[in-house]
Amino acid sequence: MIYNRITLAFPEKEEKLFLDKYFLDSLLQVRVSFIIVSFLYGVFGYLDSLMFPEYASLFHVIRYLFVVPVLLSVFFLSFTRAFRKIWQLLLFLSLIIGGSGISIMIMHVPENYAYYAGMMLIFSAGYFFIRLRFLLSSIAGWIVLLVYNLGAIFYADSPAITLVNTNFFFISANVIGMFAAYSIEYSARRNFFLNYQLDNEKLLVEYSNKNLEKTVEERTNELLLAKEAAETINANVTAIIEGTQNNIWAFNKNFEILYINHVFQREFEKTFGVLLSPGISLIGSLPESMRPLWKSRYERVLNNEQFTVEDAIDSGNGIVFIEVSFNPIVKKGEVVGGSCFGEDITDRKLSEIKLKKALELAEESDRLKSAFLANMSHEIRTPMNGILGFSELLKNPGLTGDQQQEYISIIEKSGTRMLNIINDIVDISKIEAGLMKLDLKESNINEHIEYIYAFFKPEVEAKGIKFTYRYSLPAKESVIYSDREKIYAILTNLVKNAIKYTEEGAIEFGYLKKGDFLEFYVKDTGIGIPENRQEAIFERFIQADIADKMARQGAGLGLSISKAYIEMFGGNIWVESVEGVGSTFYFTLPYNVARENTLTPKDMQDYSTLPNISNEVRGLKILIAEDDETSGILLEIAAKMVGTVILKAGTGIEALETYRNNPDIDLILMDIQMPGLNGYEVTRQIRQLSTDVIIIAQTAYGLAGDREKAINSGCNDYIAKPVTTAKLLSIIKKQFGNSTWRIDKEKV
Numbered sequence: 109m110i111y112n113r114i115t116l117a118f119p120e121k122e123e124k125l126f127l128d129k130y131f132l133d134s135l136l137q138v139r140v141s142f143i144i145v146s147f148l149y150g151v152f153g154y155l156d157s158l159m160f161p162e163y164a165s166l167f168h169v170i171r172y173l174f175v176v177p178v179l180l181s182v183f184f185l186s187f188t189r190a191f192r193k194i195w196q197l198l199l200f201l202s203l204i205i206g207g208s209g210i211s212i213m214i215m216h217v218p219e220n221y222a223y224y225a226g227m228m229l230i231f232s233a234g235y236f237f238i239r240l241r242f243l244l245s246s247i248a249g250w251i252v253l254l255v256y257n258l259g260a261i262f263y264a265d266s267p268a269i270t271l272v273n274t275n276f277f278f279i280s281a282n283v284i285g286m287f288a289a290y291s292i293e294y295s296a297r298r299n300f301f302l303n304y305q306l307d308n309e310k311l312l313v314e315y316s317n318k319n320l321e322k323t324v325e326e327r328t329n330e331l332l333l334a335k336e337a338a339e340t341i342n343a344n345v346t347a348i349i350e351g352t353q354n355n356i357w358a359f360n361k362n363f364e365i366l367y368i369n370h371v372f373q374r375e376f377e378k379t380f381g382v383l384l385s386p387g388i389s390l391i392g393s394l395p396e397s398m399r400p401l402w403k404s405r406y407e408r409v410l411n412n413e414q415f416t417v418e419d420a421i422d423s424g425n426g427i428v429f430i431e432v433s434f435n436p437i438v439k440k441g442e443v444v445g446g447s448c449f450g451e452d453i454t455d456r457k458l459s460e461i462k463l464k465k466a467l468e469l470a471e472e473s474d475r476l477k478s479a480f481l482a483n484m485s486h487e488i489r490t491p492m493n494g495i496l497g498f499s500e501l502l503k504n505p506g507l508t509g510d511q512q513q514e515y516i517s518i519i520e521k522s523g524t525r526m527l528n529i530i531n532d533i534v535d536i537s538k539i540e541a542g543l544m545k546l547d548l549k550e551s552n553i554n555e556h557i558e559y560i561y562a563f564f565k566p567e568v569e570a571k572g573i574k575f576t577y578r579y580s581l582p583a584k585e586s587v588i589y590s591d592r593e594k595i596y597a598i599l600t601n602l603v604k605n606a607i608k609y610t611e612e613g614a615i616e617f618g619y620l621k622k623g624d625f626l627e628f629y630v631k632d633t634g635i636g637i638p639e640n641r642q643e644a645i646f647e648r649f650i651q652a653d654i655a656d657k658m659a660r661q662g663a664g665l666g667l668s669i670s671k672a673y674i675e676m677f678g679g680n681i682w683v684e685s686v687e688g689v690g691s692t693f694y695f696t697l698p699y700n701v702a703r704e705n706t707l708t709p710k711d712m713q714d715y716s717t718l719p720n721i722s723n724e725v726r727g728l729k730i731l732i733a734e735d736d737e738t739s740g741i742l743l744e745i746a747a748k749m750v751g752t753v754i755l756k757a758g759t760g761i762e763a764l765e766t767y768r769n770n771p772d773i774d775l776i777l778m779d780i781q782m783p784g785l786n787g788y789e790v791t792r793q794i795r796q797l798s799t800d801v802i803i804i805a806q807t808a809y810g811l812a813g814d815r816e817k818a819i820n821s822g823c824n825d826y827i828a829k830p831v832t833t834a835k836l837l838s839i840i841k842k843q844f845g846n847s848t849w850r851i852d853k854e855k856v
């Protein structure tokens with residue numbers, strides 16, 4: 109702090125503070141000093157009267173009218189507000205007035221030393237007692253001295269020497285007073301300044317203390333909040349990491365585990381038999397063979413690479429596909445480890461594979477569909493062309509009888525071929541719809557073989573191919589409990605194929621008994637089947653040679669129908685084939701032996717050549733209930749071979765009426781689909797009239813269940829349309845085979 113060396117002033121702000129303090133500190137002393145000084149100035153007036161009565165009145169005027177009132181006024185003013193501003197000035201004036209008063213008295217009575225003493229008192233009061241500041245007290249002191257000297261020079265008549273000598277004392281007193289006042293004020297100011305500095309520093313310290321405390325508190329709160337946030341985050345992250353079904357782990361630069369969730373711990377232990385925990389080496393825990401790959405992956409992460417890999421791992425319970433994402437852990441710009449997130453994607457992978465397979469299948473089936481459509485169209489058009497073309501030719505009136513017969517036979521063959529295709533399609537639809545049922549009965553296998561042999565022999569031999577059959581069980585044991593129609597269909601199919609695909613050599617078929625199964629085979633020396641097609645040919649619409657599909661007739665349904673039948677029986681079908689050498693188709697059927705001797709002569713006559721029937725069964729009275737005219741004509745032709753009287757009805761009601769009027773009817777061929785009363789209903793009503801009459805139902809649907817419905821409503825048998833003469837006669841023979849005696853009797 110820089111003082112003004114003369115005024116001792118501080119800089120403005122501090123000066124003001126100092127003056128304020130100085131005033132407050134001085135106030136009491138000012139009042140006390142002014143009371144005392146007034147008192148002394150008043151009391152010494154007594155001396156005036158005692159020693160210089162001639163001047164007493166003048167001196168009393170000075171004392172009591174000037175000086176003492178002034179001093180008392182200052183005392184009283186010290187109680188006002190304004191005093192603070194003018195107090196030094198008032199003190200200054202008081203000193204001058206008091207000093208001047210004494211000076212006047214000295215001038216009048218220079219010989220009286222008491223007044224000089226009074227003067228010294230005034231000086232000492234001015235410099236040390238009344239609290240006038242150094243500069244003002246000095247000026248006032250010197251003014252008083254000046255007044256004294258002016259008085260001594262111009263006014264006093266006393267010896268100058270006294271005045272001058274005394275003057276030296278006064279000067280000295282002033283000089284001492286000045287120094288003393290200077291040093292008093294100086295030290296007061298120094299004290300003030302030191303205190304002030306101390307206070308300031310104290311304030312500063314207090315302030316910074318407070319600040320520090322606040323900062324510490326703030327920091328503590330921040331830390332607490334941060335800790336809480338960290339705890340919350342930690343809890344959340346743990347919940348997520350431990351709640352997931354995925355594998356999560358992290359490792360440091362030494363490939364040691366930093367963190368591992370329970371799922372990964374469990375899975376790893378299950379797969380590799382090692383229980384991982386923090387601190388354990390990841391690489392070391394892996395089987396030897398996997399280490400290099402995983403090490404290189406972990407190293408990539410430590411090189412600050414982020415990536416995802418897919419992997420297949422043998423978990424001991426089969427292959428597990430996983431997808432692992434690797435992420436570097438970076439702290440302050442430096443990679444300190446890596447974290448891994450592994451997901452079991454086996455399901456996804458499997459469905460991808462399945463999807464791909466399904467797609468391939470769909471594409472394949474698309475290709476097949478096109479091939480099938482082209483094939484079907486060919487298969488249907490060819491016979492249609494035959495039928496339409498030769499029907500057209502037949503119209504020609506100039507044809508010879510032989511030509512007519514030839515055309516008709518072509519039309520017949522074409523019709524049969526078309527029917528076969530339609531039958532196949534119907535069969536496969538039934539199989540697909542789950543409507544195909546087994547109709548289990550005693551079936552004589554040896555007879556099937558013989559029949560098929562007899563049936564196809566002419567065709568095979570016409571092609572110049574050797575045709576043989578073989579069966580291994582004696583007749584008695586060759587009767588099994590099975591669906592004979594279906595066995596017949598299967599064998600027919602295979603033999604037909606063998607003939608179709610063989611141009612020379614031999615065809616052999618038959619069966620062997622193998623354990624609880626009969627193993628059938630159909631062997632040919634035909635074109636063979638490429639190995640990669642040997643499975644596919646058993647599927648619907650598939651032919652071994654798609655490219656050359658037009659080569660041979662067929663819709664690719666035969667084998668799949670056969671396969672479905674065989675599987676219904678609980679058997680198996682397969683092929684062994686070498687391209688260009690030949691094929692052997694095998695199939696197995698369970699060997700369910702039928703009850704012995706239950707075979708009736710009726711059964712034995714199955715599949716016998718048909719035209720002979722008419723020799724045995726004849727002279728029947730037959731009712732044909734059929735609303736369709738063409739079908740009616742066909743039935744009539746067949747019926748005429750066994751009947752003598754043929755009646756016809758176009759509706760259910762008509763059929764019922766006709767029967768009522770002709771109760772001696774032997775056989776009714778009952779169409780099921782008739783307007784009004786349907787065939788089932790008519791049959792039911794007729795059964796109330798007679799249980800004897802043979803009723804054979806004919807339906808156009810060919811669905812499983814038709815037979816049951818027909819039998820349940822009271823029919824003896826059932827025949828699916830289209831009705832061929834052979835089929836019809838075979839059934840008629842079945843029904844009347846045992847009753848020839850009745851017919852004969854009637855004849856008698």
Ligand code: ADP
Binds near residue numbers: 609637651661666667
């Ligand atoms: P298709 O009516 O076409 O003969 P199949 O289902 O009976 O229908 O046979 C499917 C395919 O299997 C045939 O198209 C043929 O390519 C092949 N195939 C069947 N049997 C034989 C065989 N004996 N020799 C060679 N190929 C055969």
